[in-house]
């Protein structure tokens with residue numbers, strides 16, 4: 001599915017990741033605080049339970065929610081740049097962003113291109129990102145002034161329609177963990193290898209399964225380097241895997 005890049009309004013918005021998780025953390029924290037305030041002690045038979053100790057759990061959950069919000073509102077832009085800086089750009093690259101959402105990596109890459117093209121694919125799961133849809137990615141590309149350098153397609157990471165050896169650089173950020181079975185994630189890694197040009201680089205970032213992705217790529221003959229998770233910019237902290245074909 002490709003859509004016209006014209007007649008779209010121009011407000012940039014890359015969304016909040018995992019909004020349901022953030023909401024649940026805040027709801028749980030508030031529920032615990034209300035419980036503590038209303039029932040500081042719960043009496044069950046002869047046992048008195050002092051609920052005030054739950055304040056630590058409430059604080060931990062609220063902190064988790066705030067850190068996740070912080071990633072979406074600020075940290076992810078530094079994280080995006082860290083990923084993009086791993087490529088020696090010439091400007092003529094063919095780039096793929098898998099699970100582009102509202103176009104964060106696709107658009108960031110497009111800004112580094114002259115004659116090249118940046119393609120974003122996604123299946124637009126609503127629960128993974130607020131306002132997640134193809135129009136939002138296209139709107140952002142217009143607002144960022146790179147609409148002529150991007151293409152947005154509805155495709156699944158596990159079954160891409162691109163020919164073998166199509167892309168010089170492939171990015172995927174906080175996407176592959178959303179494939180819930182290991183075989184599916186392995187298939188996505190094999191697809192990344194297939195569509196990456198010989199000599200090309202894939203940059204994979206995620207907050208879990210990083211060692212699994214590394215093993216999957218090595219099993220199919222790719223060279224890998226795993227960079228440590230950055231706790232200052234990402235939450236949950238995301239590692240970055242560099243994969244060379």
Ligand SMILES: C[S@@+](CC[C@H](N)C(=O)[O-])C[C@H]1O[C@@H](n2cnc3c(N)ncnc32)[C@H](O)[C@@H]1O
Nearest residue numbers: 099101104122123124125128156157173175178
């Ligand atoms: C947490 S969002 C991250 C979006 C974007 N990469 C970013 O950093 O802002 C994860 C994205 O992966 C997409 N996704 C999940 N499973 C996918 C799959 N099998 N194929 C393609 N995209 C997928 C979701 O729809 C969602 O847009």
